[in-house]
Amino acid sequence: MADAPTPNLAGIEKLLPPPPLPSFEVAVVRPSKNESKEAQVQFRSIDQVTFSGSERRLISLAWDISEKTIFDAPPFSDDKVWDIDAKLPTPDTPQVPGRRPGIDFDRVRLMLQSLMAERFGLKVHTEERLGNAYTLLPGTPKMKKADPANRASCTDRVPPGEKDLRVENPMATQYMHCTNVTMDQFARELKAYSGAIVKTPVLNKSGVEGRYDLTLSFTGLHQLELLGLAQGGATPKPSMSGGDKSAGAETDPAGVPVMMQDAVAKQLGLKLVLEKRPIPALVIDHIEESPTEN
Secondary structure, X not given: OOXXXXXXXXXXHHHOOOOOOOOOOEEEEEEOOOOOOXXXXXXXXXXXXXXXXXXHHHHHHHHOOOHHHEEOOOHHHHOOOEEEEEEOOOOOOOOOOOOOOOOOHHHHHHHHHHHHHHHHOOEEEEEEEEEEEEEEEOOOOOOEEOOOOOOOEEEOOOOOOOOOHHHHOOOOOEEEEEEEEOHHHHHHHHOOOOOOOOOXXXXXXXXXXXXXXXXXXXXXXXXXXXXXXXXXXXXXOOOOOOOOHHHOOOOOOOOOOOOHHHHHHHHHOOEEEEEEXXXXXXXXXXXXXXXXXX
């Protein structure tokens, strides 16, 4: 079985146009008293959500991308902070009596995209631009050869009988266990398990063939920022320690920070570097300085 499907037919966009974006049932947009331009989201109930942030930060939240991959945003898109109070639509699917319905945040992001287009006149397109992104490079692999009978998968759950590295080192907040994966698959999955460190696709140039079982644990971006060890939302400073036993994780109840690149080197025997290369970018074609009236 191939790791990736064959290319789509030419002109598939015309034959099968994308469905319209979902939208909030109602939304109110107003200037915020919050001085922080960082995008924030809070669910006040199962069907009410509040967003806060500058236009550029809200775009970053809606598309789940780093601000560094947003191009051609006008200067005013980061001048003002806006609050958005929105009501989610009633689910179309029947609800199970006595069970609280869940919130599909990926769908909520799409609703925020729809709101930005409707109220701020946002128009965007995607293309490749030069930017900073992580690349997986050769090293001395320490990973275990996989049993081909197992299904290829990654999870944040600890397999039965294995130690939870987060218990040994509470600062190692991110945990990733993969079974029977290629390095291409691992590179694709790393973004989802990176604790917001990775915002662009990871390129596999390790040259490692075959399938492996692997476990990776390191400190997420939020904790690094609290410690002053991250800059710009995606570029950690060099680690002061590797987070292994010799670094004091056993004796420090709070744990020690483990940088993602250090974890990849020490736990997997590979190199993960940040380099400038073409990356998927969201390009702003148009956006209004203020939203339309409520």
